[in-house]
Amino acid sequence: MTLIVTDLAIARGGVPVLEGLGFALEPGQALVVRGPNGIGKTTLLRTIAGLQPPLAGQIAGAEDRIAYAGHSDGIKPTLTVTENLNFWAAVFGARGILGALDAYDLHELADRHAGNLSAGQKRRLGLARLLVTGRPIWVLDEPTVSLDKEAVGKFADAVRAHLGQGGSALIATHIDLGLEAATLDVGPFRAVPKPVDDFDGDFL
Amino acid sequence: MMPDLGKHTEAVLSSYALSLLMLVLLVALSLWRGRKVRAEMEKTEQRMSRNG
Amino acid sequence: MSIAAKANTIWQYANPKKFLATSERVLPFFWATAAICLVVGLVWGFFFTPDDFRQGSTVKIIYLHVPSALMAINCWLMMLVTSLVWLVRRHHVSALAARAAAPIGVVMTLIALVTGAIWGQPMWGTWWAWDPRLTSFLILFLFYLGYIALWEAIEDPDTAADLTSVLCLVGSVFAILSRYAVNFWNQGLHQGASVMRAGAVTGTDTTEKVSNVFFYPLFLCIIGFVLLFIALVLYRTGTEIRARRIRALLARERAGA
Amino acid sequence: MIALLFRDLKLAMRAGGGFGLGLVFFLIVTTLVPFAVGPQSDLLASIAPGVLWLGALLACLLSLDRLLALDWEDGTLDLLATAPLPLEAVVSVKALAHWITTGLPLVLAAPVFGVLLNLPGPGFFWLVVSLAVGTPALSVVGTFGAALTVGLKRGGLLLSLLVLPLYVPTLIFGAEVARRGAQGMETGTPLLMLGGITLATIALLPFASAAVLRVNLR
Numbered sequence: 001m002t003l004i005v006t007d008l009a010i011a012r013g014g015v016p017v018l019e020g021l022g023f024a025l026e027p028g029q030a031l032v033v034r035g036p037n038g039i040g041k042t043t044l045l046r047t048i049a050g051l052q053p054p055l056a057g058q059i060a061g062a063e064d065r066i067a068y069a070g071h072s073d074g075i076k077p078t079l080t081v082t083e084n085l086n087f088w089a090a091v092f093g094a095r096g097i098l099g100a101l102d103a104y105d106l107h108e109l110a111d112r113h114a115g116n117l118s119a120g121q122k123r124r125l126g127l128a129r130l131l132v133t134g135r136p137i138w139v140l141d142e143p144t145v146s147l148d149k150e151a152v153g154k155f156a157d158a159v160r161a162h163l164g165q166g167g168s169a170l171i172a173t174h175i176d177l178g179l180e181a182a183t184l185d186v187g188p189f190r191a192v193p194k195p196v197d198d199f200d201g202d203f204l
Numbered sequence: 205m206m207p208d209l210g211k212h213t214e215a216v217l218s219s220y221a222l223s224l225l226m227l228v229l230l231v232a233l234s235l236w237r238g239r240k241v242r243a244e245m246e247k248t249e250q251r252m253s254r255n256g
Numbered sequence: 257m258s259i260a261a262k263a264n265t266i267w268q269y270a271n272p273k274k275f276l277a278t279s280e281r282v283l284p285f286f287w288a289t290a291a292i293c294l295v296v297g298l299v300w301g302f303f304f305t306p307d308d309f310r311q312g313s314t315v316k317i318i319y320l321h322v323p324s325a326l327m328a329i330n331c332w333l334m335m336l337v338t339s340l341v342w343l344v345r346r347h348h349v350s351a352l353a354a355r356a357a358a359p360i361g362v363v364m365t366l367i368a369l370v371t372g373a374i375w376g377q378p379m380w381g382t383w384w385a386w387d388p389r390l391t392s393f394l395i396l397f398l399f400y401l402g403y404i405a406l407w408e409a410i411e412d413p414d415t416a417a418d419l420t421s422v423l424c425l426v427g428s429v430f431a432i433l434s435r436y437a438v439n440f441w442n443q444g445l446h447q448g449a450s451v452m453r454a455g456a457v458t459g460t461d462t463t464e465k466v467s468n469v470f471f472y473p474l475f476l477c478i479i480g481f482v483l484l485f486i487a488l489v490l491y492r493t494g495t496e497i498r499a500r501r502i503r504a505l506l507a508r509e510r511a512g513a
Numbered sequence: 514m515i516a517l518l519f520r521d522l523k524l525a526m527r528a529g530g531g532f533g534l535g536l537v538f539f540l541i542v543t544t545l546v547p548f549a550v551g552p553q554s555d556l557l558a559s560i561a562p563g564v565l566w567l568g569a570l571l572a573c574l575l576s577l578d579r580l581l582a583l584d585w586e587d588g589t590l591d592l593l594a595t596a597p598l599p600l601e602a603v604v605s606v607k608a609l610a611h612w613i614t615t616g617l618p619l620v621l622a623a624p625v626f627g628v629l630l631n632l633p634g635p636g637f638f639w640l641v642v643s644l645a646v647g648t649p650a651l652s653v654v655g656t657f658g659a660a661l662t663v664g665l666k667r668g669g670l671l672l673s674l675l676v677l678p679l680y681v682p683t684l685i686f687g688a689e690v691a692r693r694g695a696q697g698m699e700t701g702t703p704l705l706m707l708g709g710i711t712l713a714t715i716a717l718l719p720f721a722s723a724a725v726l727r728v729n730l731r
Contacts, residue, residue, distance in 0.1 A: 015507045049595050052731030068595045072588030078527035090516030091596050212314045219374040223320040223367045230363045238495040245498040248505050398678040409665050418728040430679045437682040
């Protein structure tokens with residue numbers, strides 16, 4: 001099923017940031033979201049993930065099909081890597097975690113407490129979580145932060161494998177992942193302010 | 205003019221004084237903040253319409 | 257957001273501009289009538305009513321105590337209604353009206369508590385008793401404080417409006433529960449208060465004529481408190497709307513820069 | 514859901530103090546009260562049910578601000594909100610985990626502290642019963658308060674201010690059951706009321722908590 005976004009308008013802190021935004025994400029495709037800092041990429045991804053309501057517009061085909069990964073990974077430092085992954089696998093009612101450990105080379109770390117991991121290792125664990133969700137659409141916000149070159153390669157491989165299985169991915173990132181992905185530049189969709197001298201229910 | 209309040213003079217007078225004081229304070233604070241905010245809004249609106 | 261702009265519906269005042277214009281027009285009327293009712297009612301009550309034979313001159317406190325206690329509860333009711341309107345119809349003015357009303361409720365509750373304590377001292381021989389009615393007002397006071405503190409603590413105004421509205425709803429249910437619980441816990445000294453039978457309040461109750469002596473000025477004071485409350489709410493809601501507008505403008509300026 | 518419950522319990526054990534903290538606080542209250550009011554045993558006996566209830570309530574209150582804040586900070590709540598679990602279930606499980614780590618130990622330890630305060634014989638049974646029936650309501654109401662204040666930097670004090678008035682009915686009926694029990698009086702009515710409040714809060718409040726949490730997450 002395709003993720004279709006039409007005429008979307010979103011606000012951050014009550015101020016409209018993007019409007020008239022639309023795209024379609026087919027299975028097997030990846031879409032890279034680009035745009036300057038502060039334009040509302042994170043807000044866009046959170047809106048698509050269903051964490052916040054849009055000002056206007058429709059998002060179709062997202063319900064219960066999205067695995068979201070934001071700036072923080074939701075990792076419990078007192079649990080081991082295996083326990084963290086097992087928990088998310090159980091929450092999503094998904095298959096085992098071995099594939100996820102393989103994909104990000106986490107076997108050696110499996111019994112370490114997540115609190116003892118380096119930032120990059122934690123990030124790998126956070127990305128491994130996506131594999132145990134079993135969800136077809138990945139919505140990723142700056143997934144490669146604190147990853148080294150090798151780990152970025154692993155991440156790209158994992159995304160490629162995901163796309164190969166008919167999944168899709170929506171990624172906000174600044175680096176080139178080497179994926180055959182379309183690019184969505186959100187710059188042109190910046191919301192145009194209304195005139196100052198009039199205001200209505202939204203105070204703007 | 206002043207009515208004889210008997211032995212409860214203090215009680216009655218103090219409750220009137222305290223209550224009226226609180227009411228006056230409430231009204232005064234409301235008006236003060238209202239004026240301030242109104243002036244500030246007009247200033248902001250002017251500045252922003254000038255700057256576009 | 258589309259504004260329900262049909263003429264002759266109350267929802268047109270959900271538009272902040274319309275609200276400001278209308279409230280500006282009617283406010284002088286409310287200020288004036290509130291002042292007249294309060295001055296006449298209080299002067300009448302203070303200077304021209306007889307002492308109660310049992311409570312002496314303390315009966316004069318009734319002209320402040322009963323209206324403020326009534327308004328303390330009615331203010332919460334008004335906040336409950338406007339909170340519901342905000343949650344269901346998403347009219348910002350409604351949420352801001354609830355925010356504007358809360359401090360008035362605090363003052364009303366305080367007046368009721370203070371006058372009650374001052375009145376209780378000569379009557380019951382104590383400033384404070386854990387009487388159900390007093391206790392309930394103390395709990396109401398805590399609810400008001402929590403409600404205001406929550407508004408103040410949250411940065412984003414829409415989030416704050418949502419959270420305080422839910423708190424107001426849940427708080428209302430618990431306030432009723434507390435009232436019942438407190439009654440169960442202590443049967444109390446306070447007389448049954450039915451303001452509409454002023455005779456019962458004074459405890460004399462011999463003839464209709466005696467109670468009327470107290471009732472007319474009391475009634476005037478209640479009207480005066482209601483009008484003052486309306487005037488304050490309208491005025492303060494206007495202030496909140498403007499503060500909100502400043503916020504929105506500044507936020508937009510930052511976003512644009 | 515069970516996974517979430519087990520994870521929360523495991524976290525409480527590992528973090529240390531999850532189970533212990535409430536108990537230690539309870540111990541502090543019951544030890545300090547006799548110093549404050551004097552050692553007369555009949556006085557202590559008469560205030561014991563109330564003091565024990567108050568101690569339990571404060572111990573509960575103390576642990577509330579960690580209830581959701583930790584999951585909020587590390588982004589777990591964001592992820593849980595996009596998971597197949599409804600948020601209503603998440604907050605219910607969180608409340609249950611809080612009760613198991615805080616409420617249940619208090620219920621079990623209360624008789625020991627009752628001895629310290631010279632609680633009369635028949636009071637022990639009713640104290641345990643009233644705490645067992647009443648503390649779940651404390652956890653559920655507390656979860657609502659935690660959900661309200663989860664996004665705030667210094668939400669601890671505000672959380673207490675918001676939750677305290679909501680605790681009043683539970684405290685009144687709970688302490689009343691314990692007090693009447695200690696005096697050998699009939700406890701039916703307050704116990705029914707206490708049970709009613711607990712059941713009603715468990716049934717209804719998670720919806721409010723989830724709604725509030727959704728607002729805070731956006």
